[in-house]
Amino acid sequence: MERGQIAQLLEKYWQVETTVEEEKMLEEYFRGTDVPLEWESYRDIFSFYERERGVKPGEGLEERIMEVVRPRPRLRGAWWSAAAVIVLGLGLSLYQRDKPAMKDTYDDPQQALAAVQKALLIASRNMHKGLHPLK
Amino acid sequence: MKDKLYRLALRLLLNGHDAEDVVQEVMIRLWSRREEWGQWQSLEAYCMTAVKNSCLDRLRKRQLRSVGEDGAWDVNSHDKDPHEKMIAKETYMQIRKCMDELPQHQQMVIQLREVEGFSYNEIAEVLGISLDQVKVNLFRARNAIKKSITQTESSWKEDR
Numbered sequence: 296m297e298r299g300q301i302a303q304l305l306e307k308y309w310q311v312e313t314t315v316e317e318e319k320m321l322e323e324y325f326r327g328t329d330v331p332l333e334w335e336s337y338r339d340i341f342s343f344y345e346r347e348r349g350v351k352p353g354e355g356l357e358e359r360i361m362e363v364v365r366p367r368p369r370l371r372g373a374w375w376s377a378a379a380v381i382v383l384g385l386g387l388s389l390y391q392r393d394k395p396a397m398k399d400t401y402d403d404p405q406q407a408l409a410a411v412q413k414a415l416l417i418a419s420r421n422m423h424k425g426l427h428p429l430k
Numbered sequence: 431m432k433d434k435l436y437r438l439a440l441r442l443l444l445n446g447h448d449a450e451d452v453v454q455e456v457m458i459r460l461w462s463r464r465e466e467w468g469q470w471q472s473l474e475a476y477c478m479t480a481v482k483n484s485c486l487d488r489l490r491k492r493q494l495r496s497v498g499e500d501g502a503w504d505v506n507s508h509d510k511d512p513h514e515k516m517i518a519k520e521t522y523m524q525i526r527k528c529m530d531e532l533p534q535h536q537q538m539v540i541q542l543r544e545v546e547g548f549s550y551n552e553i554a555e556v557l558g559i560s561l562d563q564v565k566v567n568l569f570r571a572r573n574a575i576k577k578s579i580t581q582t583e584s585s586w587k588e589d590r
Contacts, residue, residue: 342517352436
C-alpha cells in the first residue's frame with residue numbers, strides 16, 4: 296500500500312474513524328520492513344497489540360474447567376445393576392439347590408418330541424404377540 | 431473464546447492466577463446455565479461482560495483489603511512469542527505501563543478493540559455503555575498511548 300494511503304488511514308485511526316478492516320490493514324503494513332523512521336513508534340504500538348493477542352492462559356485451565364463440566368458415568372445406576380445381578384444370582388442358585396433332581400416325564404421319545412414342539416410353538420406365538428406392540 | 435476472556439481478565443487484574451480463576455468461574459457458570467443459551471444474543475458478549483463484572487468486583491475487594499498485589503504479569507504466557515523481535519522489551523514495558531495507568535473503561539475499550547478486534551457495537555454491549563462513550567474512551571486511550579510512546583522515544587533519541 297502507498298505511503299499516502301497509510302498516512303490517511305493513520306489520521307483516521309487517531310480520530311477513531313477507522314473500521315476494523317482498516318485497522319487490520321494498518322497492522323499488516325506495520326508488520327512489514329519498510330516503515331519510515333518517523334512512524335517507528337506507531338509500529339511499536341501495533342506490534343504491542345499483536346503481541347498481546349498471543350497471550351494465553353496456562354494449559355491447566357482448560358483441564359480444570361473440563362473437570363467440572365465433563366458428564367460423569369452414572370455410577371449410582373451401575374451400582375444398583377451390580378447389586379441386582381448378585382441378588383438374582385444368589386436367588387437362582389438357592390432355587391436350583393432346593394429343586395428336586397430332574398425326572399423323565401415321557402417314556403416314548405415320539406411323544407416327548409411332540410410335547411416339546413407344542414411347548415415351543417406356544418412360546419413362539421406368545422413372543423410374537425408380545426413384540427407386536429413394539430413395532 | 432477462553433483466551434479472549436483470559437486476556438480481558440489479565441488486563442484488569444494484572445495477575446495471571448487471578449485471571450484464570452475468573453475465567454474458570456465464568457465458564458462453569460456458563461455451563462450451569464446451558465439451557466438458556468438459546469435465548470442469548472451472543473454467548474461471547476455475555477461471557478465478556480461476566481468476566482468484566484467479576485474482575486471489577488475483585489478489584490473492589492482488593493481495594494477494600496488495601497493489600498497491594500505485586501502486579502506480576504503472567505510471564506510464562508510470553509515464552510513462545512513470535513513477535514518478540516518486532517518490539518524492544520523496554521518499548522513493550524513502556525506501552526504496558528501506559529495502558530495499566532489508563533482509567534478502567536479506556537483499558538477495556540483498548541483491549542476489546544485493538545487486541546480482540548471487536549466492533550464498536552460489541553464493545554458497547556459488553557461494557558454496557560453507549561456508542562459515543564466507546565468512541566470517546568477509545569479516542570482518549572489511543573492518543574494517551576501515542577503521546578506516551580512518542581515522547582519516550584524522542585527523549586531516547588535526544589539522549590543519544
